[in-house]
Amino acid sequence: MSGPSTYVPKWGIAKWMDARLPLPRMVYDSFIAYPVPRNLNYFWTFGGILMLMLVSQIITGVVLAMHYTPHSTLAFNSVESIMRDVEYGWLIRYMHSTGASFFFIAVYIHIFRGLYYGSYKAPREVLWILGCIIFLLMMATAFMGYVLPWGQMSFWGATVITNLFSAIPLVGETIVTFLWGGYSVDNPTLTRFFSLHFLLPFMIFGVVILHVWALHVTGQNNPTGVEVKAVQKDTVPFTPYATIKDAFAMICFFVVFSYFIFYMPNYLGHADNYVQANPAVTPPHIVPEWYFLPFYAILRAVPDKLGGVMLMGAAVVILAFLPWLDTSKVKSMRYRPLARQCFWAFAVTCVVLGWLGSRPAEQPYVLLSQIFSALYFAYFLIALPLLGLFETPNKLPGSIAESVLSKIKGGSAAAVGAAAASEPNTKG
Amino acid sequence: MAEAKATQAGEPTRRDMLFLATGVMGAAGVVGVAVPFIRQLAPNAQTIATGAPIEVDLTPIAEGQGIKMFWRGKLIFVRNRSKAEVEEAQKVNVASLPDPQADSARVKPGKEQWLVLYGACTHLGCIPGGSAVGEVRGDYGGWFCPCHGSHYDTSGRIRKGPAPANLPVPPYAFLNDSKIRIG
Amino acid sequence: MNLFRTTLAACAAIIIGTAAIPAAQAAGGGTKPPEYPWSFDGPFGTFDRAQLQRGYKVFREVCSACHAMGLVRFRNLSQKGGPEFTEAQVRALAADFKIMDGPNEQGEMFERPGRPSDAFPKPFPNEQAARAANGGAYPPDMSVLAKARNYERGFPLFLFDILTQYQEGGPDYIKAVMTGYEDPPAGTTLQPGQNWNKYMPGNIIAMPNVLNDGQIEYPKGPDGKPSAPETAKQYAADVTAFLVWAAEPHMEQRKRIGFQVIVFLTLFAGLLYFTKKRIWSRLPEHAPGTH
Numbered sequence: 001m002s003g004p005s006t007y008v009p010k011w012g013i014a015k016w017m018d019a020r021l022p023l024p025r026m027v028y029d030s031f032i033a034y035p036v037p038r039n040l041n042y043f044w045t046f047g048g049i050l051m052l053m054l055v056s057q058i059i060t061g062v063v064l065a066m067h068y069t070p071h072s073t074l075a076f077n078s079v080e081s082i083m084r085d086v087e088y089g090w091l092i093r094y095m096h097s098t099g100a101s102f103f104f105i106a107v108y109i110h111i112f113r114g115l116y117y118g119s120y121k122a123p124r125e126v127l128w129i130l131g132c133i134i135f136l137l138m139m140a141t142a143f144m145g146y147v148l149p150w151g152q153m154s155f156w157g158a159t160v161i162t163n164l165f166s167a168i169p170l171v172g173e174t175i176v177t178f179l180w181g182g183y184s185v186d187n188p189t190l191t192r193f194f195s196l197h198f199l200l201p202f203m204i205f206g207v208v209i210l211h212v213w214a215l216h217v218t219g220q221n222n223p224t225g226v227e228v229k230a231v232q233k234d235t236v237p238f239t240p241y242a243t244i245k246d247a248f249a250m251i252c253f254f255v256v257f258s259y260f261i262f263y264m265p266n267y268l269g270h271a272d273n274y275v276q277a278n279p280a281v282t283p284p285h286i287v288p289e290w291y292f293l294p295f296y297a298i299l300r301a302v303p304d305k306l307g308g309v310m311l312m313g314a315a316v317v318i319l320a321f322l323p324w325l326d327t328s329k330v331k332s333m334r335y336r337p338l339a340r341q342c343f344w345a346f347a348v349t350c351v352v353l354g355w356l357g358s359r360p361a362e363q364p365y366v367l368l369s370q371i372f373s374a375l376y377f378a379y380f381l382i383a384l385p386l387l388g389l390f391e392t393p394n395k396l397p398g399s400i401a402e403s404v405l406s407k408i409k410g411g412s413a414a415a416v417g418a419a420a421a422s423e424p425n426t427k428g
Numbered sequence: 429m430a431e432a433k434a435t436q437a438g439e440p441t442r443r444d445m446l447f448l449a450t451g452v453m454g455a456a457g458v459v460g461v462a463v464p465f466i467r468q469l470a471p472n473a474q475t476i477a478t479g480a481p482i483e484v485d486l487t488p489i490a491e492g493q494g495i496k497m498f499w500r501g502k503l504i505f506v507r508n509r510s511k512a513e514v515e516e517a518q519k520v521n522v523a524s525l526p527d528p529q530a531d532s533a534r535v536k537p538g539k540e541q542w543l544v545l546y547g548a549c550t551h552l553g554c555i556p557g558g559s560a561v562g563e564v565r566g567d568y569g570g571w572f573c574p575c576h577g578s579h580y581d582t583s584g585r586i587r588k589g590p591a592p593a594n595l596p597v598p599p600y601a602f603l604n605d606s607k608i609r610i611g
Numbered sequence: 612m613n614l615f616r617t618t619l620a621a622c623a624a625i626i627i628g629t630a631a632i633p634a635a636q637a638a639g640g641g642t643k644p645p646e647y648p649w650s651f652d653g654p655f656g657t658f659d660r661a662q663l664q665r666g667y668k669v670f671r672e673v674c675s676a677c678h679a680m681g682l683v684r685f686r687n688l689s690q691k692g693g694p695e696f697t698e699a700q701v702r703a704l705a706a707d708f709k710i711m712d713g714p715n716e717q718g719e720m721f722e723r724p725g726r727p728s729d730a731f732p733k734p735f736p737n738e739q740a741a742r743a744a745n746g747g748a749y750p751p752d753m754s755v756l757a758k759a760r761n762y763e764r765g766f767p768l769f770l771f772d773i774l775t776q777y778q779e780g781g782p783d784y785i786k787a788v789m790t791g792y793e794d795p796p797a798g799t800t801l802q803p804g805q806n807w808n809k810y811m812p813g814n815i816i817a818m819p820n821v822l823n824d825g826q827i828e829y830p831k832g833p834d835g836k837p838s839a840p841e842t843a844k845q846y847a848a849d850v851t852a853f854l855v856w857a858a859e860p861h862m863e864q865r866k867r868i869g870f871q872v873i874v875f876l877t878l879f880a881g882l883l884y885f886t887k888k889r890i891w892s893r894l895p896e897h898a899p900g901t902h
Contacts, residue, residue, distance in 0.1 A: 240890050262868065263776050271758060
């Protein structure tokens with residue numbers, strides 16, 4: 001898709017550099033001339049938004065680390081000193097804590113966009129798996145970051161999640177002791193989590209580079225799922241078309257993000273985390289942050305400790321196998337009427353699981369968690385493998401250009417028009 | 429790639445204004461975001477609050493002795509100079525000094541025996557010895573910096589060695605005969 | 612879309628059905644506190660200086676006997692967006708407190724009058740001492756108490772809260788508890804050191820009712836009458852407002868900057884939208900006249 005480079009250095013210094021380290025050529029080819037399908041909708045702007053969120057989290061995080069003290073007796077007060085005494089410390093800390101939530105909001109939209117338009121299918125399997133790895137690293141980073149303020153939720157979250165590893169037969173207890181660096185969650189746990197919380201975002205950054213590289217090899221998928229056939233007709237150059245559209249979407253995203261930073265900074269958190277960690281008292285109602293709730297519900301759906309941990313792990317890992325579980329040749333669910341319904345049922349299942357994760361572990365929530373956990377896996381293990389074999393997809397457009405033009409001319413293909421109507425603004 | 433140049437004809441000024449306004453706004457946004465990230469580097473409110481003036485009781489300092497204390501994280505020397513030391517500091521030919529300054533400009537009038545100084549060598553910030561009895565006081569009886577061999581006299585002025593300037597005098601005032609406030 | 616609609620309807624039915632299970636059941640008893648009006652509500656909310664100053668008086672005369680507020684420093688009382696006492700007032704009220712300092716040259720700890728840079732001293736040297744003096748209960752530090760307390764809003768209220776910016780769960784709960792003391796229902800016997808509170812989860816609270824009408828004298832206005840009613844209700848409201856400020860001393864700055872940021876970003880988004888439209892109009896299918 002990338003094709004031969006069209007970069008022509010204009011100035012002497014650019015030519016000199018190009019012959020030695022063609023960095024400007026790489027930037028030009030990747031972010032200026034790079035051809036993007038012309039029919040991308042606003043769901044495709046979330047990649048850029050995520051990049052910005054990652055950078056924002058790294059910058060605010062590095063600043064917070066300048067003022068934070070990773071010690072069990074000082075951590076809570078050092079966070080409060082950031083909130084009270086550091087100039088704009090409250091802003092930077094709220095950017096970081098709310099930023100974690102918005103990072104996940106963006107990543108979930110990004111993932112569901114991939115699910116809907118079949119972006120995981122050949123030739124983008126590696127791209128998709130790299131995304132799954134990023135998601136996994138993000139979860140680890142978010143979890144360890146949440147421990148750092150050393151509030152009640154930090155402490156008990158750390159206790160519960162590290163104890164998951166004790167379910168592993170034979171070596172479980174040893175692993176947990178090694179995670180803790182002691183006989184319980186304590187200062188050694190905090191210091192190592194701080195160290196890893198600082199390291200992991202840079203590892204994410206590394207995998208993101210691979211993710212973008214893989215993307216630029218295969219090119220972007222698009223709402224029709226039909227691959228680019230003629231670069232001239234089907235694509236536009238990344239700059240200025242995609243850049244300006246991404247910029248617009250980013251700022252819109254930041255309006256909502258700012259609303260939460262400045263007006264509802266604690267809405268997405270838990271009041272209990274403003275109580276300093278106390279190993280003698282567990283809060284009556286402990287739940288993880290909202291972005292882990294669906295997985296937490298799956299964990300609690302299984303009455304067996306090891307079984308619950310394995311099922312929760314499987315819920316994440318199964319995403320990586322999606323390219324081979326979905327047997328349909330058609331990528332976009334626009335043209336897959338049955339799969340589309342399953343997709344929306346799956347999306348609702350995830351929301352319901354999230355809600356169930358926030359409920360106390362009692363009936364009828366446990367039973368509901370079991371039903372919806374089954375539905376969650378059914379999407380991957382039953383719906384997608386079978387639908388590919390039985391479903392009759394609608395007629396696909398011949399090319400991206402054809403689909404764009406057919407819509408302008410009043411929707412000559414009724415099927416295409418009907419499908420597109422159920423989607424958000426595809427034209428921008 | 430599908431770019432139709434023909435359709436962008438007309439209204440070039442309005443388009444340019446739009447692009448310019450967007451660009452200016454973006455630049456303003458970047459500057460705005462940079463402000464808190466730079467301001468957070470400043471000393472925080474508690475550091476500033478604890479940097480308030482401190483009071484020092486002079487009664488325990490015997491003649492010829494000195495004490496050291498911290499103010500705003502910097503070491504302060506307070507020395508009760510003997511008559512001989514004061515005279516020695518006063519009789520020096522000011523013009524011959526590397527950093528010319530009269531002793532009278534470095535003490536409060538009527539309180540010539542008390543010398544109050546920032547205790548960091550003006551060369552590269554080491555702490556000169558000589559405050560306590562028994563420490564090496566250098567060739568001029570004041571302070572001697574062991575790092576690179578700067579000699580200070582009994583007025584804290586640089587006399588020999590690589591340091592470029594005298595030990596500076598912090599802001600202070602006498603509250604009464606035996607109490608000063610630094611800051 | 613039939614399968615989808617059926618699923619959605621089924622899920623909605625389940626959620627509404629189970630949401631009807633009283634949330635109080637999970638919390639173990641305790642009535643939901645009422646929503647009080649606060650001066651710091653909403654996007655333009657600010658603290659009422661006079662209220663914060665009165666609240667400080669309540670804290671000083673009542674709460675501080677048992678509760679620490681170790682993260683708040685006297686100097687905070689004069690900073691912008693707070694009670695805004697004058698610096699001279701802050702020096703005077705700090706000097707009212709005895710602060711343990713040291714060790715001195717003899718190696719001994721000593722007491723000195725407080726300075727603006729000092730934190731509020733703790734009423735007990737450690738948790739054990741606090742428990743011993745309070746019948747086994749530990750009066751929590753009040754520095755971030757207003758953010759550390761909340762109550763469950765439930766579905767669908769928690770979604771509407773995003774739009775109404777309701778985030779006063781903490782203060783509503785604190786004020787309700789302070790005024791929520793009642794005689795226990797017939798048949799309930801309380802142990803010594805236990806009190807019955809309508810709003811406390813589980814209803815049993817170690818803290819006794821400490822606010823009574825007329826107990827604290829408020830500054831007099833020019834007409835010789837107190838500047839606010841000297842009632843338990845008013846005391847509770849004032850000290851709660853003070854705690855909200857103590858927990859979030861930069862709230863006013865946050866909301867003010869927030870408004871500026873959101874206006875700026877909205878305008879910027881508008882400009883970007885038109886710039887984007889203009890750039891995309893270079894493409895034939897977006898050119899004027901094709902739609």
